[in-house]
Structures are given as structure tokens and as C-alpha cells.
Amino acid sequence: MTQSDLPVAAELASAGRNRLVLLVYTASIFVSALLLFSVQPLFTKMVLPRLGGSPAVWSVAMVFFQSLLLAGYVYAHLLMRIKSRVIPILVHLVLLIVAFSTLPLAIAAQWGDPPTSGYALWLLGLFVASIGLPFFALAANNPLLQAWFVRTGHPDGADPYFLYASSNIGSFLALLSYPLVLEPVFTLRTQNLIWTGGYGLLIVLIAASGFLLWRSPALPAATLAAESDAPAPSWVLRARWIFLAAVPSGLLIAVTAHISTDVAAAPLLWVLPLSLYLLTWVLVFQSRPLLPHKWVLMAQPAAIAGIIVLLAIGGEQNLLLTLGGHQVCFFVIAMACHGELARTRPPAKYLTGFYVALSFGGMIGGLFAGLIAPNVFSWVAEYPILVVLAALCRPPASERWPFWSRPFWPLLVVLAVALIVPSQGRDSLFDWFEENRVYVAGGVAVFGMLLALGLNASRLKLAAVAALALVLVRVYPSDDGRVDTVRSFFGVHKIVTTPHGQYHVLLHGTTIHGAEKFQNDDGTKIEGRPEPISYYHKDGGIGQAVTAIRERKGAPLRVAAIGLGSGTLTCVGLPGETWKFFEIDQSMVDTARDPKYFTYVQNCQPDLKPVIGDARLTFAREPDGVYDLIIVDAYSSDAIPIHLATQEAMKIYKDKLSPQGVVLMHVSNRHLELASVVVGIADANGMKSWVYNEDSGRDGEYIFATNVVVSARDEADIGKLASSDKWEETEAKPDQRVWTDDYCNVLGAVYRRLRDGE
Numbered sequence: 001m002t003q004s005d006l007p008v009a010a011e012l013a014s015a016g017r018n019r020l021v022l023l024v025y026t027a028s029i030f031v032s033a034l035l036l037f038s039v040q041p042l043f044t045k046m047v048l049p050r051l052g053g054s055p056a057v058w059s060v061a062m063v064f065f066q067s068l069l070l071a072g073y074v075y076a077h078l079l080m081r082i083k084s085r086v087i088p089i090l091v092h093l094v095l096l097i098v099a100f101s102t103l104p105l106a107i108a109a110q111w112g113d114p115p116t117s118g119y120a121l122w123l124l125g126l127f128v129a130s131i132g133l134p135f136f137a138l139a140a141n142n143p144l145l146q147a148w149f150v151r152t153g154h155p156d157g158a159d160p161y162f163l164y165a166s167s168n169i170g171s172f173l174a175l176l177s178y179p180l181v182l183e184p185v186f187t188l189r190t191q192n193l194i195w196t197g198g199y200g201l202l203i204v205l206i207a208a209s210g211f212l213l214w215r216s217p218a219l220p221a222a223t224l225a226a227e228s229d230a231p232a233p234s235w236v237l238r239a240r241w242i243f244l245a246a247v248p249s250g251l252l253i254a255v256t257a258h259i260s261t262d263v264a265a266a267p268l269l270w271v272l273p274l275s276l277y278l279l280t281w282v283l284v285f286q287s288r289p290l291l292p293h294k295w296v297l298m299a300q301p302a303a304i305a306g307i308i309v310l311l312a313i314g315g316e317q318n319l320l321l322t323l324g325g326h327q328v329c330f331f332v333i334a335m336a337c338h339g340e341l342a343r344t345r346p347p348a349k350y351l352t353g354f355y356v357a358l359s360f361g362g363m364i365g366g367l368f369a370g371l372i373a374p375n376v377f378s379w380v381a382e383y384p385i386l387v388v389l390a391a392l393c394r395p396p397a398s399e400r401w402p403f404w405s406r407p408f409w410p411l412l413v414v415l416a417v418a419l420i421v422p423s424q425g426r427d428s429l430f431d432w433f434e435e436n437r438v439y440v441a442g443g444v445a446v447f448g449m450l451l452a453l454g455l456n457a458s459r460l461k462l463a464a465v466a467a468l469a470l471v472l473v474r475v476y477p478s479d480d481g482r483v484d485t486v487r488s489f490f491g492v493h494k495i496v497t498t499p500h501g502q503y504h505v506l507l508h509g510t511t512i513h514g515a516e517k518f519q520n521d522d523g524t525k526i527e528g529r530p531e532p533i534s535y536y537h538k539d540g541g542i543g544q545a546v547t548a549i550r551e552r553k554g555a556p557l558r559v560a561a562i563g564l565g566s567g568t569l570t571c572v573g574l575p576g577e578t579w580k581f582f583e584i585d586q587s588m589v590d591t592a593r594d595p596k597y598f599t600y601v602q603n604c605q606p607d608l609k610p611v612i613g614d615a616r617l618t619f620a621r622e623p624d625g626v627y628d629l630i631i632v633d634a635y636s637s638d639a640i641p642i643h644l645a646t647q648e649a650m651k652i653y654k655d656k657l658s659p660q661g662v663v664l665m666h667v668s669n670r671h672l673e674l675a676s677v678v679v680g681i682a683d684a685n686g687m688k689s690w691v692y693n694e695d696s697g698r699d700g701e702y703i704f705a706t707n708v709v710v711s712a713r714d715e716a717d718i719g720k721l722a723s724s725d726k727w728e729e730t731e732a733k734p735d736q737r738v739w740t741d742d743y744c745n746v747l748g749a750v751y752r753r754l755r756d757g758e
Helices: 005-051 055-077 086-100 119-139 141-151 162-185 190-214 221-229 237-262 265-283 293-315 318-344 348-376 382-391 408-420 428-454 458-475 541-553 586-593 601-605 614-620 647-656 675-683 715-723 747-758
Strands: 482-488 492-497 503-508 509-519 558-563 578-585 625-634 655-667 688-694 706-712 727-730
Touching: 005 055, 005 119, 005 141, 005 162, 005 190, 005 265, 005 428, 055 119, 055 141, 055 237, 086 119, 086 141, 086 190, 119 141, 119 293, 141 162, 141 190, 141 586, 162 190, 162 265, 162 747, 190 458, 190 558, 237 265, 237 382, 265 318, 293 318, 293 382, 293 458, 318 382, 348 382, 382 458, 428 747, 458 614, 482 586, 492 586, 541 655, 541 688, 541 706, 541 715, 558 614, 578 586, 578 614, 586 601, 614 625, 614 647, 625 647, 647 655, 647 675, 655 715, 675 688, 675 706, 675 727, 688 715, 715 727
Parallel strands: 558 578, 558 625, 625 655
Antiparallel strands: 482 492, 492 503, 503 509, 655 706, 688 706, 688 727
């Protein structure tokens, strides 16, 4: 080689090294993110059966993940203040290896049954004890590896934020692959082993990244001088970073709880909003964003108005509207907030501090939506509050108000006062508004937002319009009659008193769980023992099954009922029979006992003492061979908690049955086809099943269609149901995998419901 060839060879070697550095660091960050976000639905699903399948489990889990993310970012920030290159590498590798020694994932042995209160704190402790160390080590990787990348002297090190996009691509793919690939195909144990293997691969990649940093040449003096001259971000800017990160983080939890309440507390519905949340990070931190930020800012007011309209409509919503509408609007709002963060990001010197601010904001948003709001508000107030705050995430605007528009805001205020403040004897304005309240609230949101946007209104005025529309939605809800709300860890329940007080109706989300008739059609008050209605009418599937088992036995029944609701089933029992109730939510017990809401318990079982706790834990302690009938009616809004519909759960029910006992599972559902699931788990336990599915045609009387499955050891056990043409003996589908504690396929249940068009 000649002397003239030396610079060329050096340049080629340097280019090759740079490609290797970029490849190894991108792979390390990608795999780290893949593991970080796949462990969230994986471990939360492991924990879910401990607390009744409540969507709040995921909300608390998100608070844990965001808090540990902050701890990891602070650790990375402090570690990178060490001048030595070798010490941070060794410290982090030791941490990863120690964390790896605690795998595979498992619920901490010292954590037993959950308490009867303080579920959120108990859950946080369980997460810390079980996966705190491996998750903390993963959380530090993203800022730490980006800071190492800057110190390698790579040409792209001056603006390493593109690696953050790579990180979020890994997170995005992890979340999408979980409900679509991992959950339907692999058991929890197999998923756990795959994840553990991935953790080992990550340690190798990070060791390679550390080696490349150690072997990198020292940064040029000019680069160091340029870094030292970069001004530090102001505290006002840091506070804005925190705010911009907090709002979409809180919205993430709020919208997830909103949509999962009406379908199922399952990874499928957890990861959809979280995937969109991560996708926004991918898009805004690209070198050339696919969506210009100014376009997103223009769309943001329309997204805010869209959420307000969806909240105003309320009531019966189809699955696509519930899942799609809220998530599209959430995506646009998160894009606007995260776009502002990308626009104001600091030089690489302050990278780790920037990520600390982002994670701190994310934790604040999570704490508000996941822990504080559920304990402060009796309804889901955090969702509209965060929607209003989203308007404040916009950059300052220079208002241009034409003369004709100036009276708009005073008139809007006058209208709000006139509609919100109660008055003596409502006139025609109130009567008209009562009939058109949904359209007025939605119209205020849409018209006000679009007008304010067209006039380039300030963010304060946009927030004011959103707040006004949301107040109208709250003061005049879409439900007819008076509405009371009761909130607990397990959700928000509404007790609706219909006009003139004829019916009291219990709802969770948009699903009716029970109803009681308080007045006859002529206005006279109903006295004495109330007649069971809603799903429990004597002519419905549940009523027919109870009557048939009672007649077959010819003696008083011994019944276990999982789920109390409004207490209707207490009046299905007869004197001399033993009906024992299992309920996870104490607030439901208090509601059912309160005669201002429902009188079933007061009139039919005033000495009711339900067993409090998750039925998978409490019912398993019952003696074997006792019950003639087990009724599983444990709703979480429109979905039966998945862990109560598995092969292992059915075995528990079967063990508790008397020799001729029967299991009755109420599976009425708008979004999931669960009858075949129950038939499958019964067949796996050697039991036959009969399905009842009929519309009463009496919805106006609050007597609803029911979908019920009874399972028994032998046809004779179900009495006259076996000869009824309304009850169809159904065999398990050979091509449908049985649900177990280790496996379920919610996506398949959704598909079957959509396919059947029911």
C-alpha cells in the first residue's frame, strides 16, 4: 500500500466502523424497546386474575411502568455525568446481569390474596416486588444508549433523537404483535420464556455497544467546545416539556379505561391506544416527519370536538365507533403534544435531562388518571379534564378577530349560564334543550372549535369552548331521567332513575346490569316483594334454568351466585333455599342494599352477607360437592372477566357441584361471542352444554334478550330444559382452542361476534 492510499484506507475503515456502530446501537435500542413494551401486557395479564379482571389493573400497571421509566431515566442521567467511559458501561452491565438472574417473570411469592381495600397500592407493591428490577434496567436503556452513541463520535451523534424513533418502532411492533400473534398463538409460559431469551440477547447487544464506545476515539476538541457553548434550557421550557408529556400520558390511561370497560379487560384493548401513543413518538422524531406539525395542529381542535361529541352521544355505541372514534381523536391530540416536544427538543448535550422531563411528565399524567382521579371523582372526570388541558398544549397564537366575531364569546357565556343555572319553572328554552341536549352540546363543541380555529384563537379560548361543551354534556347527559354515579376500583356505575321514577336502572359503561320497577303504569307505587326483571325475568334463560333445576331436585336449592349487581337474583330464590353471593366490589354491595336505589336485597334477603373478593380465589375455598346450581354472572361492563371463563375456572365450579349440580353462565354480550367459549371449557371438563339465546321483545319493560349456557355432567341433571326446543345442546368446536388460564383469544371472540352479525 502506498502512502497516498493511507487516507483512503483510513476513511473506508472509519465509514465501516460508523456503519457497525449505527447497526449495533439501533439493534440494541430496538430490542430493548421490544422487551420493555411486550412485558407490560404479558405481566399485567398474569396479574389480572388476582383482581377480577378489572380495567383498573391496567391503569395501575401503567402508573407503575411510567414511574419506573422515570427512575430509569434519572439513573441514566446520573450515570452519564461520570466522566469515565468504562464505569457507566460496567455498572449497567452488572445491573442487567443481576436483573436477568431474577427471570423468568413470576408473581412474587410473598404476595398472597389482595386486600379488601387499597387495591392500587397493593398492586404497585406487587409489580415492584415481581418485575421492578428487570423493568428498571430496561427503562434506562433508551437514554443511556443514545448518550453512549453521542460519545462514540458517530457523524449522526449531533442529533441522536432519530434513535428515539427506532426505540418506539420496537415498542410499537411489540404491542401490536402481542394481541395479534403472541396471545392467540402462545401460552403465557411460552411467552415468558421467549421474553427471557430476548433479555439475554439484549445483554449481549448492550455489551457490544459498550465495547464500541470503549474503543471509540476521543471526541474532537471542537465538538466538545460546541457542546459546552450550547445554552441550557430554561426552567419555563422544562416545565412546558413536563406539561406536554403529562397530558397525552393521562389521556392514554383515560381512553384505555373508557374503551376497555365496554369490551374486556384484555391486552387487545390495552395495546391499541398504547400502540398509537408510541406511533406518535415515531412520527414526530423522524428526520423528516410524515405529517407536518402545522397540519396536526390544525386537526387538533377537530379531534377535541370529536371526543366531546362521542361523550355526548353516550348510550349504545357500536364497537367500531367506540374503538375507532376515541382512538383516532386521541392519536391526533397526542401527535400535537408530542410534535411540540420534538419542535422544542434541546441539543444532544441535554438529551438525558430532556428524557427525564418527558418521563416525569408521563408519570404525573399517569398518577392523575390512574390513581388520583379514581379516588377523587365519583365519575370519569379525568377524561374531559385532560381533553380541555389538551387545548392548552398548543403553541401561542396571534389572534385575528374581525369585528363581526367579537360578540361571539359574550353570547356563548350568556347561553351557558342560561342553560346550566337552574331556574324556577323551566320555560320553552329548557324544554327544547331537554329534547335536543346531545345535539346542542355537540354543536357547541364542533362550531365553537372550528370558529375559534378559523379565527386563530388563543389556546385559552379553545380550552374555554371545550370546557363549556363538556359541562353541558355533564349537566345534561344523554340518559333520560336522574343519574347518580358510584365509583370504585372496579369501575363507575350509574344508577339511572327514569322519568317519573318508574324504573331504577343499573349501568356499568353503556351496559345495563339490572333494573327494578318502582311504579306501575298508572303511577301507583309497587309494594312488597319486587318482581325480577332485566335478564332475570322468570320467562328468560336464567329464570327458566332456575325453575327447571328446582323442579328436577324437588327440594330447596343450594345456590352459589358469582356477581351481585343490583341484587335481582336475591328475589329469584324461594324461602328455605340457600343463596350465597360472591362479589368483588363492595360498592356494588352497598348500592344493592340501599333502598333509594334498589329494594331487591331489602325485601328478599335483608341479612345478605356476600363473600367479598375475586371469585377465583374466594369460591375455590368453598367445600366440594355442595351446590345444586352455580350461577356465574360476574360482569365487567359488557364482558365476563376472562379468568372466570377458563378450563381451570370450570373445574373449580364442577368440583363444588353436588352430584347432579349444574353450572349456569350468563354470557349476553354485544362485542364478544362467549357461548362457544363456555361450551369448550365445559367439554374439557367432561360436561355437556345447552345454549339459550332468545330476544324477549320487551326491552321497553326492561326485560332483555339473554344468552345463557348451562353445563352439567348428564342430560338428566338439567330437567325439562333437555326437552325444550329453546335450549340447544351444543358440542365444542374442534377447530376452536379451549381457553385456559394460560391462553385466551379475545380477538377471535370479537371476530365471531362481528361475523355472526349479532
